[in-house]
Amino acid sequence: MTDQAPDGEYDAWLDSIEAGEGYYLECGNGHGWLPPRRVCPQCHDRDLSREGLPDSGEIASHTTITVPTPQFEDDAPYVTAVADFGPVSVTGVVRGADPADVALGDVVGLEVGERATTGDRLVVFRPR
Amino acid sequence: MSDPRIAGAGVTNFGKHPERTGRDLFAEAGLEALDAAGVDPEDVESLYYGNFMGELAEHQGHQGPLMAEAIGLDVPATRVEAACASAGAAIREAVKTLRNGESEVVVVGGAERMTNIGTAAATDALAIAADDLYEVRAGMTFPGAYALMARSYFDQYGGSHEDLAHIAVKNHEHALVNEHAQIRKEITVEDALEAPTIADPLGLYDSCPITDGAAAAVLTTEEYAAEHDLDAPVAVTGTGQGGDNLALQDRPHLAQTPAADKAAEEAYADAGIGPDDVDVAEVHDCFTIAEVLAIESLGLYERGEGISAARDGKTTRHGDRPVNLSGGLKAKGHPVGATGVAQLATIAWVLDGSHPRADAVPDGTVGVAHNAGGTVASTTVHVMEVKE
C-alpha cells in the first residue's frame, strides 16, 4: 500500500462505494459524471447533484490484459472492463468470473477490491 | 492567407537505440532537416518540439531549449505535449506562427527515447496518457484501451481479428523499402493471428513496437521560400485539431473517435478540400484498430467500412488510396513525440516523389496526416498539397 495523501473526491467516491452508498454527479440536463467535477463538460451546468448509482451495470466492453504495467504485474491476467450503469459508465476489473466467460451485456455489481500487486484500492465488477 | 511550405525534413532511423540520448536523436533529425531545407540557421525564429515521456524515460523536463541548443539554435523553444499527438500539435503551432506573420522560418520536430527503460516501464509510461484515477488504476494499459475499442467496434459494426491482421500485413509490406523503419519484415495473416495476445482481441502484431527516434522539419512562409528560391513544392494547406473526454468511460461511443472527426473537418475546410480529394494518407495506427477508426473519421470510409479496406486491397500501395506507405506506426515504429512530424515528412516525400513508395501515387497532389494522442482524446489532422 502506498502511503500518500488521498486523491480528494476520487477516494471519497471509493469510500462511498465501500459504504454501499455509491453515487454519481448529475447536471440539470441529466448528464452523469464521476467525481471530481465542478461543471458538466457537456453543457457547462455547474449545478451538479449527487445521485445514487444504480445497483448494477452491463459490460459495455472488456479485455483480458496479459501484458500489464508493473503496478499490476501480480494481477495479470485480469479483465478490465467498461460497464454501463445508465447515467454513467465505470471502468473496473472483473472478478469472480473466468476471463474467457466474460461477455458483452453481462450484468455486474460494483464494489471496491484490492490490487494484488500493490494493495491499492481497485474498482471491481462482480457478476450478478 | 499564405500556406507554409515544407522546406526540408529529417528523420533518424527508428528502432532500438537505448544508448542514444534524446538530445542526440533530435540533433541528427534536426540538422538533417536544416541541411535539406538549405536555410540559414540564423533565419530560424522558433522551435516547436514534441515529446511525451521525457521525465519518465530520461529524467529530463524542460526539453525545448535543450533541443534548440542541440541543433545549434538560440531561439524561443517550446515543448508541446499531447501524448502521441505531441508532434502534430507542435506542427499546428508552427503553422499558426507562420500564418500570423510572427515568424518566417520555424523548426518543428519531436523525439522520444523509450527502449532504455525496458518494456514494462515503457508500458507504464505510455499508460499515463489515460485517466490515472479512473483508467490506469483499473489496470488499463495502452493496448488494453484499444482492445476495448476494438471489441466495441466488432460488436457495433462487425469485423474480426483477421480483418485487423490484414492491416498489419499491409503496413509491414509497405515498410520493406523504408530504410528508417524499425521493422522491415514481411508477415502473413497467419503470423499475425498466431502471435501472442497482449490484450484480447489484440495481439503482438496488432501493436506498434516501442521505439527510439526523432523527426524534424523546417517550415517557412510561402514568401520566404520564394525569396530564397527554396525547393519546397509541398505546402501545409490545412490544419485541424479536436479533443474528447480523456477517459473512454465518459464517451458515448467506444468505437468512434469524434476528436479526429472534428480535426478532419477543420483541416479540410481550412484547405478547401474534401475527403474525396485525398490521394494518400498517413494515419496513427498505434494499433491496427486505430487505423480503422482513423480512416473512418477522416471520411475516407463510412462507419463500419474501414475495417475491410486493407483486406480488400483499397489501402495497400496498389489500392486506389494508399494508407501508411511508410509502414505506419506499426512497422515504421512509434517514437511517441516524433510521430506527427515523421508523418508530415512522409507525406512531403511521397508528394515530391522522393519517398521509396512514392510510385504508389505517381500523380498524387493531396495528402493528409492524422496524429492521435492517447485513446484519441487529442487529434491533429494536417492537409498537405503540391503547389507547383
Ligand SMILES: [Zn+2]
Ligand atoms: Zn450537462
